Amino acid sequence: MDERLNILLELQSMDIRLDQIKIEKRQTPLDMKRLEEEFNVLKVTTEQDQITLKELKAELRNTERELEETEVKLKKSMLRLNEVKSNKEYQAILKEIEEIKEINAEQEEKVIKCMEDIEIQEKECSEGSLRWERNEKEYKIRKNEFINKGKELDQEEQTLNDKRSKLSDKVDKxxxxxxxxxxxxxxxxxxxxxxxxxxxxxxxxxxxxxxxxxxxxxxxxxxxxxxxxxxxxxxxxx
Ligand SMILES: [Zn+2]
Structure with missing residues (x-):
């Protein structure tokens, strides 16, 4: 058979592969970008979880402080009960004490709710940081794969181009x-x-x-x- 045909066919299969390499080389950075974006979403979520936990802890501290203040107020009002002169004044202080107790109860409830939320959030955070560690490892592995793939493609392209140019010399112009x-x-x-x-x-x-x-x-x-x-x-x- 015509030797020129053999060379042309070989040239063609090289060119088809070279075209594929071009497409793969364009795709690799896109895949890497998508991976980075996925990773960043997880990063933001994990960071947001930590922020929420901090906010909850601050809220707990505030409520506990308010609760302490209310308790001091309550004690003071109770003491004043012993010093009242008139029944009217006595009734007024009793009313005040009732109000303080109500506030006190609300604050106690808020502290309990806050503690429960913190417990849930802490669990979420520790799970999140485990997920984060796993993903960071996977991200590094895959990023390396992309980098290696890019290098392999470059090398294959180089080799093919060299072969192609040598082969081209053998074909009628x-x-x-x-x-x-x-x-x-x-x-x-x-x-x-x-x-x-x-x-x-x-x-x-x-x-x-x-x-x-x-x-x-x-x-x-x-x-x-x-x-x-x-x-x-x-x-x-x-
Ligand atoms: Zn045809």
Missing amino acids: DLLNMYNRLRLNLKNEVVVQVRDGVCSGCHLGIPPQQYNDLIKTNSIQSCPNCNRIIYWGGAKES
């Missing part, structure tokens, strides 16, 4: 130009088989005379429909 022009316009496979009289690039039939000629001479020709470089499918195995 006109044929190479034709091939390059076709690849620029049509992408993917531009050197295609003709099977049962049909071009496998455009899936249209070629004239019977050209088909017979293709079989008889095992030559390289152009598809009259799509201009792809065509060869007889049966010729490849021969």
